[in-house]
Amino acid sequence: MNESKICYEDRRENWIDSLRSRGYRLTEPRQVVIDVLAYSSRALNAAEIYDSARKKYSSLGLVSVYRTLEKLEELELIQKVHHPDGCQSYIAGFTGHQHLLLCNECGLTAFFEGDDLVPLIDNVSSDSGFDIQDHWLQFFGLCSNCKSV
Amino acid sequence: MNESKICYEDRRENWIDSLRSRGYRLTEPRQVVIDVLAYSSRALNAAEIYDSARKKYSSLGLVSVYRTLEKLEELELIQKVHHPDGCQSYIAGFTGHQHLLLCNECGLTAFFEGDDLVPLIDNVSSDSGFDIQDHWLQFFGLCSNCKSV
């Protein structure tokens, strides 16, 4: 039994439930977009999702991809991924306090947690006079597959 | 004597010297763009720079703003600032190992250093199998002016 497959399936169910409980209708365009993104381990932009989802549902319109992304982002089920060469791709949203880890080679995305920035934030606060409210932290590197090639 | 003014003036000189030593000509469009950005404590996008620089040089073309930004970025004198609502604005580049601190209210940008992420990077590396090469760290909050209002 594949552990990660179960996780992806749960994610798909959760996204669909969230849409429905918000009163949004469950349509085929939304389903195929969700099927692509909920199972992806890489961040995908609208065009990539469109290409992939059309293999299952060829009459899908690109505009519906944008509209579905908008809904999923509004419900905080997905989030934009910022990257040196583009900030318009999406991946599943964080659960709890997590940050992103991105493979520079294949784009694989992973989450990590356990950062403790409190001492640094205290120092920077008193040095700068800022009241620091949020932080972005993101790691880049090579995933285990790509580093061994 | 104003300390920060001297710093901005040095930055301006440095950018102009860098352009010239790279063989680029020193033109009025480039000078007014540099004058805006080198003295700015907020990240600015092309349109904002255009509006501001035209007050000094009204025949400036928007395209020349883009072209100048391209050159300055190529020379690593400026850098893009990623922000929840836009990633096309620029600020002076880092000197050494620095990170950004942004005011959510007025956009004031400051630099900080002194982060030590090595222990975290070691943990995440062994947990994930990634070879971590780079990191992005950015703080958001309220600057000393905005927090007291």
Next chain:
DNA sequence: ATCCTTATTGATAATGATTATCATTATCAA
């Protein structure tokens, strides 16, 4: 100081990504 080469410019058109419009279709509660 005057030429001359050519990098640079601004006006304009083209591109590409995202968003708005609208008649048609499909969802889902009644």
Next chain:
DNA sequence: TTGATAATGATAATCATTATCAATAAGGAT
């Protein structure tokens, strides 16, 4: 099954950025 209307795909519009090109101006050579 029906009906109100949310959602769709086709299409057009918008917006930011990039490409084209003839005219201009920077700056080294004379």
